[in-house]
Amino acid sequence: MNNQQLYERARQLIPGGTQLLSKRPEMFAPDVWPAYYREAKGCEIVDLDGRRFVDMSTNCVGACLLGYANEHVDRAVQQRVQSGSMCTLNSPDEVELAELLTELHPWADMVRYARAGGEALSIAVRIARAATRRDQIAFCGYHGWSDWYLAANLSGEVLGAHLLSGLDPAGVPRGLEGTVFPFQYGDLDALREIVRNNTPAAIVMEPFRQRYPEPGFLEGVRQLADESGTVLVIDEVSSGWKFHCGGAHMKLGIEPDMAVFAKTISNGYPMSAVIGRSQVMDAAQTSFISSTYWTDGIGPAAAIATIRQMQQIDVPAHLESTGARAMKKWTELGQQYDVPAQAASLPAMSALKFDHPQQLMMHTLFTSRMLDHGYLAGSGFFPTLAHTEQHVDGFIDAAGEVFTEIRDAIVNDDLESRLKTPVRQTGFQRLT
Numbered sequence: 001m002n003n004q005q006l007y008e009r010a011r012q013l014i015p016g017g018t019q020l021l022s023k024r025p026e027m028f029a030p031d032v033w034p035a036y037y038r039e040a041k042g043c044e045i046v047d048l049d050g051r052r053f054v055d056m057s058t059n060c061v062g063a064c065l066l067g068y069a070n071e072h073v074d075r076a077v078q079q080r081v082q083s084g085s086m087c088t089l090n091s092p093d094e095v096e097l098a099e100l101l102t103e104l105h106p107w108a109d110m111v112r113y114a115r116a117g118g119e120a121l122s123i124a125v126r127i128a129r130a131a132t133r134r135d136q137i138a139f140c141g142y143h144g145w146s147d148w149y150l151a152a153n154l155s156g157e158v159l160g161a162h163l164l165s166g167l168d169p170a171g172v173p174r175g176l177e178g179t180v181f182p183f184q185y186g187d188l189d190a191l192r193e194i195v196r197n198n199t200p201a202a203i204v205m206e207p208f209r210q211r212y213p214e215p216g217f218l219e220g221v222r223q224l225a226d227e228s229g230t231v232l233v234i235d236e237v238s239s240g241w242k243f244h245c246g247g248a249h250m251k252l253g254i255e256p257d258m259a260v261f262a263k264t265i266s267n268g269y270p271m272s273a274v275i276g277r278s279q280v281m282d283a284a285q286t287s288f289i290s291s292t293y294w295t296d297g298i299g300p301a302a303a304i305a306t307i308r309q310m311q312q313i314d315v316p317a318h319l320e321s322t323g324a325r326a327m328k329k330w331t332e333l334g335q336q337y338d339v340p341a342q343a344a345s346l347p348a349m350s351a352l353k354f355d356h357p358q359q360l361m362m363h364t365l366f367t368s369r370m371l372d373h374g375y376l377a378g379s380g381f382f383p384t385l386a387h388t389e390q391h392v393d394g395f396i397d398a399a400g401e402v403f404t405e406i407r408d409a410i411v412n413d414d415l416e417s418r419l420k421t422p423v424r425q426t427g428f429q430r431l432t
């Protein structure tokens with residue numbers, strides 16, 4: 001079976017086709033985006049049909065900052081696999097990683113582990129609720145698939161304003177309605193209002209997502225948490241290690257009560273960590289938080305190797321300069337070809353967009369044509385250590401050729417007829 005046939009079969013066997021919304025071909029260019037890969041190394045991918053691509057998309061939603069199949073991390077994993085990755089006893093790497101994380105974060109005393117971001121956030125929320133003996137949660141931003149979070153949409157769609165639209169809370173108990181309170185990043189007054197009228201166990205938020213905070217915002221959040229006895233949980237699942245070795249909150253000089261890491265912490269191997277102050281983390285012992293696969297040896301081995309690499313190499317500086325180069329050239333290219341190309345967000349997690357009423361069609365056409373040039377390209381570029389200036393420049397050269405066609409399509413108003421595929425989707429929707 002080729003790529004498209006296999007994905008067609010997957011959609012019959014696997015509801016939604018994939019386990020991660022962001023890996024659905026429908027999110028890029030339906031019917032042409034390669035769903036499956038055979039090999040991935042650095043920033044290059046060979047798909048199931050043997051075609052080779054440079055990955056100029058979000059690079060597995062930012063999970064592999066050192067690039068795919070990083071040799072240092074893979075060596076550590078191979079050693080662990082050869083010595084047995086799982087048995088009746090615990091992996092000593094769990095303790096070494098806890099030492100490493102608490103050394104990097106002097107404000108934190110204790111650590112718990114899971115294997116994915118969403119479940120680690122659920123653990124953090126459970127611990128915060130156990131520590132405070134309160135139920136409610138104030139939050140902004142995206143925090144995964146769990147009940148506590150999706151409950152925000154029980155009384156109407158509010159999560160669309162927090163990264164992902166269309167999230168249906170089907171299956172989330174109605175009884176959770178009114179337990180979570182959203183506020184917009186930067187809106188301290190809204191958070192103040194939530195804290196004044198309720199008694200949240202935790203404030204859960206990313207340190208930032210698309211922009212750095214205004215001076216005083218995070219300090220204000222910290223103060224509100226202190227005054228109200230609320231646990232401040234910083235979600236570093238996406239931002240962690242991209243902006244600063246140890247997490248973005250360190251760059252911003254904020255000390256939370258808990259921080260959550262996943263994805264970037266282990267360069268693609270399943271691993272996540274909840275770190276925190278002992279006053280809060282101790283409550284984990286009063287609740288039942290336990291899972292067999294949270295004890296596997298591969299995750300901690302990968303995380304230690306990844307963090308040690310990131311302590312030696314200034315990964316955030318590389319991501320910043322590579323991402324900024326792409327953003328600058330993308331905008332310049334737009335001006336050169338008279339295409340409404342816009343670069344937004346921060347260089348390590350940039351959005352390369354089109355500001356046009358038919359932007360979804362434009363993106364679909366762009367992505368389809370870039371595949372022919374040997375690039376995986378969506379509407380965001382998350383660079384990795386494996387991306388060089390040459391990768392960025394090659395991508396921009398190829399994008400220039402596609403921009404020529406996009407310009408013609410705008411002038412002739414025939415974008416739709418150029419598309420040989422359905423238009424890509426955004427947000428969550430059921431696949432038929």
Ligand SMILES: Cc1ncc(COP(=O)(O)O)c(C=O)c1O
Binds near residue numbers: 116117118145237263
């Ligand atoms: C900020 C944030 N929190 C939580 C998650 C959920 O992590 P996971 O997909 O590993 O469950 C994500 C995933 O993108 C994220 O960006």
